[in-house]
Amino acid sequence: MLELVTFSLLNGVVYGLLLFMLSSGLTLxxxxxxxxxxxxxxxxxLGAYFSYQLGRTIGFWPALVIAPLLVGAVGGAIERFxxxxxxxxxxxxxxxxxxxxxxxxxxxxxxxxGRNPIENRVPxxxxxxxxxxxxxxxxxxxxLMMAISVGMFVFLYLAFKRTRVGLVIQAALTHPQMVSAxxxxxxxxxxxxxxxxxxxxxxxxxxxxxALLTEPNMAAALGPIVFVVVVVGGLGSIPGALVxxxxxxxxxxxxxxxxxxxxxxxxxxxxxxxxxxxxYEVCAIKVAxxxxxxxxxxxxxxxxxxxxxxxxxxxx
Amino acid sequence: MNRRSGAPAAASAPGGAATxxxxxxxxxxxxxxxxxxLPHVPGLxxxxxxxxxxxxxxxxxxxxxxxxxxGQTGLLSFGHAVYFGLGAYAAIHLMxxxxxxxxxxxxxxxxxxxxxxxxxxxxxxxxxxRRAGVVFALISLGVGELVFAAMRMLQGFSGGEExxxxxxxxxxxxxxxxxxxxxxxxxxxxxxxxxAAALMHFFMRTPxxxxxxxxxxxxxxxxxxxxxxxxxxxxxFAVAAMFAGLAGGLHAINYEIxxxxxxxxxxxxxxxxxxxxxxxxxxxxxxxxxxxxTWLQVSLSDYTAAWxxxxxxxxMAIVLFAPGGLAGLIMMHAPLLRTAAFPGLLRAYAVALAxxxxxxxxxxxxxxxxxRLSTQPEAGARITLLHVSLDAASPWPWLVAALxxxxxxxxxxxxWPGVTAAWQRATDEAGTGGTP
Numbered sequence: 001m002l003e004l005v006t007f008s009l010l011n012g013v014v015y016g017l018l019l020f021m022l023s024s025g026l027t028l029x030x031x032x033x034x035x036x037x038x039x040x041x042x043x044x045x046l047g048a049y050f051s052y053q054l055g056r057t058i059g060f061w062p063a064l065v066i067a068p069l070l071v072g073a074v075g076g077a078i079e080r081f082x083x084x085x086x087x088x089x090x091x092x093x094x095x096x097x098x099x100x101x102x103x104x105x106x107x108x109x110x111x112x113x114g115r116n117p118i119e120n121r122v123p124x125x126x127x128x129x130x131x132x133x134x135x136x137x138x139x140x141x142x143x144l145m146m147a148i149s150v151g152m153f154v155f156l157y158l159a160f161k162r163t164r165v166g167l168v169i170q171a172a173l174t175h176p177q178m179v180s181a182x183x184x185x186x187x188x189x190x191x192x193x194x195x196x197x198x199x200x201x202x203x204x205x206x207x208x209x210x211a212l213l214t215e216p217n218m219a220a221a222l223g224p225i226v227f228v229v230v231v232v233g234g235l236g237s238i239p240g241a242l243v244x245x246x247x248x249x250x251x252x253x254x255x256x257x258x259x260x261x262x263x264x265x266x267x268x269x270x271x272x273x274x275x276x277x278x279x280y281e282v283c284a285i286k287v288a289x290x291x292x293x294x295x296x297x298x299x300x301x302x303x304x305x306x307x308x309x310x311x312x313x314x315x316x
Numbered sequence: 317m318n319r320r321s322g323a324p325a326a327a328s329a330p331g332g333a334a335t336x337x338x339x340x341x342x343x344x345x346x347x348x349x350x351x352x353x354l355p356h357v358p359g360l361x362x363x364x365x366x367x368x369x370x371x372x373x374x375x376x377x378x379x380x381x382x383x384x385x386x387g388q389t390g391l392l393s394f395g396h397a398v399y400f401g402l403g404a405y406a407a408i409h410l411m412x413x414x415x416x417x418x419x420x421x422x423x424x425x426x427x428x429x430x431x432x433x434x435x436x437x438x439x440x441x442x443x444x445x446r447r448a449g450v451v452f453a454l455i456s457l458g459v460g461e462l463v464f465a466a467m468r469m470l471q472g473f474s475g476g477e478e479x480x481x482x483x484x485x486x487x488x489x490x491x492x493x494x495x496x497x498x499x500x501x502x503x504x505x506x507x508x509x510x511x512a513a514a515l516m517h518f519f520m521r522t523p524x525x526x527x528x529x530x531x532x533x534x535x536x537x538x539x540x541x542x543x544x545x546x547x548x549x550x551x552x553f554a555v556a557a558m559f560a561g562l563a564g565g566l567h568a569i570n571y572e573i574x575x576x577x578x579x580x581x582x583x584x585x586x587x588x589x590x591x592x593x594x595x596x597x598x599x600x601x602x603x604x605x606x607x608x609x610t611w612l613q614v615s616l617s618d619y620t621a622a623w624x625x626x627x628x629x630x631x632m633a634i635v636l637f638a639p640g641g642l643a644g645l646i647m648m649h650a651p652l653l654r655t656a657a658f659p660g661l662l663r664a665y666a667v668a669l670a671x672x673x674x675x676x677x678x679x680x681x682x683x684x685x686x687x688r689l690s691t692q693p694e695a696g697a698r699i700t701l702l703h704v705s706l707d708a709a710s711p712w713p714w715l716v717a718a719l720x721x722x723x724x725x726x727x728x729x730x731x732w733p734g735v736t737a738a739w740q741r742a743t744d745e746a747g748t749g750g751t752p
Contacts, residue, residue, distance in 0.1 A: 036450055082636070089639050091450060092392055096592060100632045103585070107625040111683065114690045220581070224461050227454060285469050293465040299458035303451055304443055 003134045008257050009250065010133075014142050016249025017149035018211065021204030022222070023229040023241045024156055025197025031173050031236030032193055034091055035083065038098040041223035042105040043198040046071050047205025048214045049113055052120045060123040068202040075198025079191045102219060109216045120214035145207040152200060156238050169193060173236045228299040234309030243310055248295050255291035344514065351506040355499055366498040367570075368614045373502070373509040374566045375606035379590040380516050380599070381559035386588070387597035388520060389552040390532030391445070392453045394584055395460025396560055398440070399433040401467070401579030403561025405474060406432025407568035411482035421490035426508050426565030433561015434554060441553040446546055448535065460584055467576040479575025482568070495569070505566050512559055517599060519555060528552045589627070593634050595643030604642050622687040657742040664738035668731040675724025681717035 026040045047067055054063035078101065086093040121127075122141050129137030160166040172179045172186055180186040212218055229248055233240030262283040266272070274280065302309065355366045378400055385391045407429035414420055444455045467474040474480070484495045493500050519525050527548045530538045535545040568574050577583065586609065594605020609627070616623040638645050652658050685706070706713040 034450070036453060086635060089635075092386075093635060093639060095392065095450070095453065096588075096635050097632070099585070099588070100628060100635055104625070104628040104632060107622070107628050111622065111625065111687045111690055224457060224581075227457065231454060282470070289469050293462050293469075296458045296462040296465070300443075300455055300462065303455050303458070304446070307447070307451065 004257060006133065007136070008253050010138070010142075012250030012253035013246065014145060014211070014249075015253055016246040017146055018204055018208045018245075019226065019229050019249055020242050020245035021149050021152060021208075022201050022226045023233065023245055024152065024238055025200040026226055027230045027233065027236055027238065027241045028169070028173075028193050029197045030230060032169065032176065033083075033094075033190055035094045035098060036091075036227070037197075038095070038223060039078070039101040039105060040098075040197070040201055041219040041226055042102045043071050043075055043201040044205040044208065044222060045109060045214075045216075045219040046074065046105065047202025048120060048209030048218070049109060049118070049205075050202065051206040051209065052118055052214060055123060060125050064203075064206050067206055068199040071202030071205075072195045072199030076191050076195030078198075079194035083194070084187065084190075102223065106216050106219060113216075115216060117213045117215035120209045122210045141207065141210055145211070148203065148207060152203070153238070153242055160238065165189070165192070225295050228295040230309075231299055232302050232309055234311040237309070237311040240309055240311030248298070251294060252291050255294055256288050258287040261286045347510065347513075351510060354506075355502050363498050366502045368610065370498065370502045370505045370570050371614065372607050372610045373505040374563050374570060375587075375590060375610045376603045377509050377512045377566065378560055378563035378587050379594065379602040379606035380513055381556045381563065382587045382591050383597070383599070383602035384516060384519070384528070384552055384556040384559070386591055387602065388525065388532065389528040389549060389556075391448060391456075391549060391553065393456040394453055394581070394588070395456040395458075395463070396556070396587055397581070397583035398460055398463045398579050399437050399557035399560035400564040400567070400583065400587075401574070401576075402436045402463070403429035403433035403564030404568045404574040404578045405564075406561065407565035408480055408482050408572075408574045411484060411487075411568060411572075412480070414487040415483050419488050421488050421493075422484055422495055422569065423490055423493065423504055423507075425484075425569055426562050429565020429568065430558050430562040433564060434558035436561070437554045437557020441550050441557065445549040445553050448531075448545070448549060457581075460579070460581055463579050464576065464581065467579050474576050475574075476576055479573045479578075481573045484569050484572055501570055505570060508562065508566055512562055513603070516555075516559060520599070524548070524551055589631050591641075593631060593641055595641030595647075596639075598641065598643040598647075601641050601643030608642065620684065620687075621691060622683055625683060625687070651746045652742045655742050655745040657738065657745050661735075661738040661742045664731075664735045668728060668735050671724045671727035671731060673724075674720050675728055678717045678720030678722070678724055681713065682721065685713055685717070 022041065022044055025043075026037060029035060029037050029040070050067035050070055051060075051063040054067055058066070082101070083094060083097060086097045122139070126141045126144060128140050131138050160170060168179060168184050168189055172184075172189055176186055212222075225248070229241060229244045232247070233242070233244030262285070263280075266283065354360060354369055359365060360369060378396075381399075382393070382396050385393050385396065407425050410418075410420070410425055410428040411422070414422065414425070440459055444452060444459060447455070468476055484501070493504075495501055495504070520528070527538065527543055528551075530543070531545045531548045538545050538548065564574075564578065567578065590605040590609045591602050592605070593608060594603065595601025612623065612627055612630075616626065620626070634641060640647070652661065
């Protein structure tokens with residue numbers, strides 16, 4: 001039991017930190033620009049593919065730095081040359097732009113790397129066990145992932161609280177018009193935030209690509225969950241994104257490990273349900289099977305009951 | 317007051333009420349005749365053509381129902397397929413019951429789809445329409461994912477990925493229809509599509525429908541004159557869900573199978589593409605979009621494996637350059653038709669078209685070579701495009717394609733000022749503004 005709990009907790013934290021890397025950039029983009037950026041998870045995917053491609057020629061460590069920088073440049077260009085021009089069409093136009101972009105990026109990935117998953121193996125330089133726990137080796141790359149995301153949190157937090165740009169961003173989160181009126185170049189801040197957010201997502205993709213299957217569908221599979229994290233954490237709140245990522249990561253990992261259903265609960269309470277009952281099928285679903293719907297249930301409940309999110313300062 | 321838009325929804329200008337009524341009945345009668353003769357038009361009279369027409373009919377009802385949400389009420393939904401899919405499930409379960417001996421003729425099955433869509437729409441609508449805008453978009457996304465995951469879990473109800481099947485030809489007959497031929501299925505779909513389109517058109521002209529537009533344009537003002545914006549959104553949402561369910565019921569009859577993907581995000585995305593490409597808040601636009609996208613899905617996929625890429629590019633081009641969609645483009649030109657400068661505009665278009673075609677040819681060539689090499693490496697480097705055989709292993713096709721693309725783009729940019737000038741002349745004459 002202790003073993004199960006320890007490993008579930010560890011894996012949940014790793015998954016949660018991965019979600020945090022994705023959602024920290026998105027929450028900034030979203031709260032500043034009001035854009036529901038559907039293409040954010042696509043940046044994660046591009047990070048995985050770029051690092052795979054670069055890693056084959058220049059090795060893993062340089063790729064870990066260069067791939068996110070490249071994707072950051074792509075993100076900045078998207079804001080500067082695409083999103084800025086649809087801005088005048090209002091939020092629906094912007095959302096549809098990123099929606100179409102996500103679709104297009106997936107197609108471009110298919111065009112370049114093919115439809116099947118690529119063999120994105122953990123490179124030899126980081127493929128060794130970090131420590132042994134209950135007789136199971138814990139891989140180093142997962143520890144690296146934790147270290148990188150914790151480093152990212154510290155970096156973001158300090159950049160936010162201690163630098164001038166951070167102050168401008170913080171102000172622009174709540175009063176973009178006022179910040180602009182005071183003479184700050186808010187569009188340039190937008191480009192910066194978009195580029196940095198994309199780069200962070202790509203960094204997550206470099207490492208996350210090993211843990212998940214690197215395929216053209218990965219962005220579509222992960223995208224909606226990142227929205228959940230941002231809503232639950234609260235718009236524009238980096239600590240909120242961290243807490244929500246952890247919550248969802250751990251809850252989902254534990255749910256996958258639980259092989260019980262409502263039927264089992266009823267049985268321990270002394271209630272038995274006939275197989276012919278219309279509720280039998282619903283009650284027979286195991287918690288592990290229901291794990292994929294937990295984040296969305298959380299999203300819908302959160303939006304209805306507390307639209308501010310856990311640590312947000314204003315409504316979504 | 318002689319300027320009017322082509323959409324029937326906007327056809328009630330003061331002054332010409334009687335002629336408008338005549339015109340409206342005339343356009344509906346034309347639609348009936350068109351639907352009757354379409355499956356006998358050469359080219360569409362094969363079973364493939366009729367099947368495509370059936371799909372277009374289903375897509376048109378679905379797109380019109382989405383237009384009620386996005387176009388008329390301003391609710392951007394990323395989960396509209398939920399109501400389509402659950403309506404389809406309601407219909408397919410009814411069909412199975414009919415197969416099992418329930419004495420109900422098949423033509424009534426789509427009503428079960430509508431009832432299913434309405435029931436689910438009432439339940440989800442009550443909680444999701446409290447907020448509009450981005451929050452609504454998000455909740456709809458969440459509900460969509462929720463229902464899709466639930467459908468994959470409830471194997472007994474949904475059949476999961478494999479789906480559940482029924483037989484449309486096995487049941488009591490009405491007017492001797494047994495639905496063994498695609499033609500009969502087409503006429504059934506055409507009938508229900510026409511009924512649904514007429515009802516939705518009518519709904520938009522009721523006071524509730526007008527309030528939908530008011531809530532879309534200015535919810536605060538709608539509240540001030542005494543309407544609850546949430547009630548109006550809820551009503552529109554439920555009606556849209558009902559018609560989406562009807563489309564789902566038609567889907568169940570057409571395919572005789574419903575699987576979990578019927579409620580999936582891909583279908584929700586497709587209907588959004590249809591309505592946006594056709595033209596948001598335009599009745600004809602939604603139908604136009606449904607027909608265009610279905611045609612692209614059915615026929616373009618025969619010509620190229622990269623059709624989804626082209627669809628994505630097409631959508632992005634519309635979002636960036638023509639937010640009014642295809643219908644918007646058409647309506648922009650309608651007032652210019654009778655101006656003296658219109659032939660000049662056409663000439664400018666023709667001049668710009670040549671380099672545009674060259675540019676497109678280069679782009680398509682590049683995309684096709686790339687797509688082929690990465691998705692079907694086993695097929696080799698020899699590629700046939702429009703009867704021209706190319707060897708993708710040599711640099712020549714790449715060079716030629718890049719040259720076509722670059723030269724076409726530069727020439728296109730040179731011709732564009734001519735188009736804007738001609739446009740300016742025509743709009744000045746017609747007394748309207750806007751840019752192409």
